[in-house]
Amino acid sequence: xxxxxxxxxxxxxxxxxxxRVEAENNLKEVSNWSxxxxxxxxxxxxxxxxxxxxxxxxxxxxxxxxEFEGHHPDICFGWGKVEVVLYTHAVGGLSENDYIVAAKIxxxxxx
Numbered sequence: 001x002x003x004x005x006x007x008x009x010x011x012x013x014x015x016x017x018x019x020r021v022e023a024e025n026n027l028k029e030v031s032n033w034s035x036x037x038x039x040x041x042x043x044x045x046x047x048x049x050x051x052x053x054x055x056x057x058x059x060x061x062x063x064x065x066x067e068f069e070g071h072h073p074d075i076c077f078g079w080g081k082v083e084v085v086l087y088t089h090a091v092g093g094l095s096e097n098d099y100i101v102a103a104k105i106x107x108x109x110x111x
Contacts, residue, residue: 003029003103006096008069017041017093030102041094042087043102052079061108069104071097 003026018026023035023043033045049055055077062084066072074085086102088095 001026001029003096003099004107006100008071008097008100010070011088011090011095011097013090015091015095017088017091018095023094026096026099030099030106032106033102040087040092042085043094043098044083044085045102045105047082047084049080049082055080055082058082058108062105065101065104065108069097069101071101073101073105 018041020035020041023041027033027035027043030043033043035041035043047055047058049058059075059077059082062073062075062082071086071088076083076085084102084105086098087093088097
């Protein structure tokens with residue numbers, strides 16, 4: 001599945017989150033992301049940069065993707081590092097939108 005070429009669709013409550021098996025299979029399509037559970041199943045990736053300015057530039061690019069897709073990650077960043085966490089708040093777990101945004105973030109991290 002080519003998540004990077006897909007568009008996020010609005011999610012509403014009442015839709016069940018993605019089952020763990022499907023979430024694990026989808027990880028094959030978004031390299032360097034990992035599953036974790038913090039009460040809710042989520043995916044995350046850590047990025048490293050040379051300095052604070054590069055990390056901030058990356059965060060701003062992620063923000064542009066999030067706004068365009070209407071799907072917003074949790075981002076934590078500091079000097080030379082960024083952590084991005086994705087899950088769909090409305091469904092209380094993962095949805096296809098999380099993988100779409102992850103794939104698009106991967107594209108900018110390679111450029």
